[in-house]
Structure formats: C-alpha cells, structure tokens
Amino acid sequence: MRSIISISGLTKTYASGQHALKHVSLEIREGEILALLGPNGAGKTTLISIICGIVTPTSGTVLVDGNDILRDYRATRSKIGLVPQELMTDAFETVGATASFSRGLFGCAPNPKHIEGVLRDLSLWDRRNDIIMTLSGGMKRRVMIAKALSHEPRILFLDEPTAGVDVELRRDMWALVRRLRDNGVTIILTTHYIDEAEEMADRIGVISQGELIVVEDKNRLMRKLGKKQLTLHLQEPMTSIPAGFEAWKLALNAGGLELEYTFDASEEQTGIPALLRRLSELGIGFKDLNTRQSSLEDIFVSLVSEREGFRR
C-alpha cells in the first residue's frame, strides 16, 4: 500500500527547551486507520499539529501525498481534516454556518448537499439553525467533526475524539470512522481508550517521551509482544515451586493456591501438555484452569513502562 504521509527525522524543540519530538520517522499508508498511543505529554498532539500546520517543526520533513507541508502547504492542508482534542468552537454562529465556513476556508466552493450529508451523518441536521453555544459538549464535539469533514478531506486526524463523550456518541463516531475508511479516507487517531484502538485500528504506533518506539500491524504486534497466561487453581496450597519445573516460567499466587504459567503466544509449542504431565507425575492436583491473553493495554503499559524505567 502506498504512503500518504511520509514523516522523516521530525524533531520539535519548543522555546521552553522541551524536546517534544525526537527524530520521528513514520510512513502512514493510504486508507488505513493508524492509532497513536502514548502517555500524556508523549508528543502525539505535537506530531499531529506539525502535520496540520499549527506547529512549526524544528527539523525534519513531512510529505503529504508527495507534497512538502511547508513548501506546498496549500496542497497538503486542503487534503487534511483535523478534529483537535480540546472543545474549541465558535460561540455565536449556527451549526450550519460554521460547517459552511470551514468548507470555504479550506478552499472549496459551496456545496449545500455535502454539508447536509455531513450534518445528517452526525445527527446535527435538526440542529443546523441552532447557535453553537446553546449545544451540549457532545453536540459541540460533533460540530467539530462536521467542520473537519466539510471540505471532503482524504486524511482525517482525530485527536482524542472520544475523551469525555457519552457511549452513544462514541458508538456513532466509530461507525462514522468505519464508513469514512470504507470510502478511502486515511484516519489517524490518538486515544486513551486502548480497547478502542484494539478494535478499530489497522496499525498501532506507540510514542513515549517524543520517540516513536514501535509501529506495527495491530495483529502482529499483539502476537509478537502479547503473552498468554495459564492459571491452575490447585487443590492443595504449595509453599514453593518444587524442583523439576525450571523449564517453565512459573509463579505462585493467591497464597500458594494458584500456579501461573506465562508463555509466548506466538510460539508453536506452548509447553502446556508437558507441564500438565509433570504435575500429574508429581501428584499435584488442580480443580480448575483458565488461560488469558494479554490485551493491547497490557502490551502498551509494558512497552511504555519499560521505556520510562530504562530512562530513569
């Protein structure tokens, strides 16, 4: 798949001396949903802001569909829609007027049909003549999305789009994101809800302390870094793990009543049959057993804490 955004050696140091981005290079593929994860202050918003033209990079280049974001800003910006993290809307304009304004601002001739479609998609059509300041927070969030989609962008940035929104809006928003992707729009999102990234994204990028520490196809990432755990609920408590189990990565939990075996999900040989045989040979009985696969959240936490631990 071709790249629609090519980021190379992107660095940003703010006037305060803060290194927000350190030599970030990333290829974003046309038509994909890329989720950028990272703790607060990791540099996600700075990265998005540079691509959109709100923040000036210190060094490095960004090409959008082959055009440089600084030199050919008209070409790059007209292809991008941005929904920022903070709720920032006009106050006294109507919903319909603000969406039409955004379309014009991005260089497009008026197209009431398109605006109507966007407003209908976001359940805003009935509120089109309402003054924005009379809307609820969730509705204002929808207005911001409508503005970002008003000029038919090929790339959509959603910076924490579901932070603080209710369940219904979250569901609507993800349905919309899927529809946009089906229409060929490339979507880059940041989110704190990692389960969402797990459900929605094609690829995952993890940013920590201004560095992109991993970018990987979601399923591959989960296979590669995911771990599985087998928990055996023992009939009799054990004080320690007996000799002869060195080949397995075992831990005793719940006061010696649970034996936990951690294994690599991507390995063909899990070692479980041999473990169970050995337990039986030694006469260690168990009442129940269950397995658990690590979630994207577990992977994310371990990646970031490993990184930050290493730094400290």
Place this chain on the structure above:
Amino acid sequence: MSAVAFNRHGVWAIYRFEMARFLRTLLQSVLTPVITTSLYFVVFGAAIGARITEVDGVPYGAFIVPGLIMLSVFMESISNASFGIHFPKYTGTIYELLSAPVSAFEVVLAYVGAAATKSVGLALIILATASVFVPIQILHPVWMVAFLVLTAVTFCLFGFIIGIWAKNFEQLQLVPMLIVTPLTFLGGAFYSIDMLPPAWRTVTLFNPVVYLISGFRWTFFGSADVDVGVSLAMTLVFLLTCLGLVAWIFRTGYRLKN
C-alpha cells in the same frame, strides 16, 4: 481537490464570517456613532461653537466633522480588527485558520478588509449624521474617500497587530485607550494646531495623528495644518510600517504558532 494559487473561497468565508459578526450587533454599531456624533455636536458645536465661530474661515461645527470621523475610524478600526483576530486566539478556534490552506496575505486581506469595510461604513454614517447638524462641503471627494480608506486600512492593520500581540482582553484595550485616544485628542481633532502656542505646536508635530487628521480635513475644506503631501506620505509610512510588522508576524509565527 487541487491546490489553488489564491484561495478566494477562504478569503470570502473569513470576510463573510467577520461581516456577520458586525451585522449581529448592527443596531449598536449604527446607533452608537449616531448618538456619539450628536453628543459631540451638542457639546462641542453648541457650547464651544458659541465662542469659536470660525477656524480657518470654516464654521466651527463643520470644522470638527473630519476630526470626529477620524477619531471614530481610528477607534473602530483598531477595536474591530483586534477583536476579530484576538477572539479566535482566545477561544482556540484559531487552530482552524492555522491549519487551513490560506496564505498570510489572504488572512490579512479578509480580516482587515472586513474591519475596514465596517470602519468606512461607520464614517459615512457619521458624515450623514453630521450633515443633519451642519452644512458640509467636500472640496475633494475622491481624495476624501482615498484618505478615508487608507486610514481605515492602516488602523485595521494596526488593530490586527494588537489583536495578535495582546495576551488578554485587558491588553487589547491598552493601546487604544492609552495611546490612540490621547494622540487623537491632542492631534487637532477639535482645533487647528495653529491655535496652539508655538512651543506646543512644535511638540504636536511629532504626533503622527496630526498628519492624518490634517490631510483628511484638507479634502473637505482645502486648507490644512500641514501640507497635504506630507499628510499623505505620513499615512503611507504608517501603512507600510504596519504591513511590515504583519509580514514579520506571519514569517516568525509570533504569538500565533509555536
């Protein structure tokens, strides 16, 4: 969509947005200058005009009209243009402007164009109100419009700079209140600087507003405190200074971008 060399839809969108903002407050936009002008005529025209009947051969009531118009154009231009760009900075909606395919020139054209439109409209309303009180002659109507538009554009640019520079609404008021108003009142808006003692007259010549008001008054009555060519040159110098500052702001991203 292919990239365009001039984003006319963008300029039009901003211009319309700004004009809609003015039109929302149309009543106060029109009523305020009408009432203020009438008050000036009551206070200055009737009270002072009874003692000063003529200045440079012009009845005092008519003499103050150009100064009155300039005073309002200065204040309204600064206030409209500064608020227009400061408010998006304050609410955060400026993100959209910064991420849009519009050039610095287009942004300035739209914001300053809209604010100047309002200022010129306002000047015409004041002129119409004034003509109810005193007979007004305009010797050089084309030059009158030229001076009016030039001054409106210049002060709108100045306001635009203040709007970007200001970190809060208090600072937004600072320059108009502390610098522009005193300079205007001391700049011969309501008197001829020839009426001042020679020492003060020299001091007054360092006030740039003197040249703007004097030039504008010349377009009405054909006589002025300073040569009209000097007035025009000073207006252009001020305009070019503001343009240079705006260009620097956009090049460096001063208080607009990190």
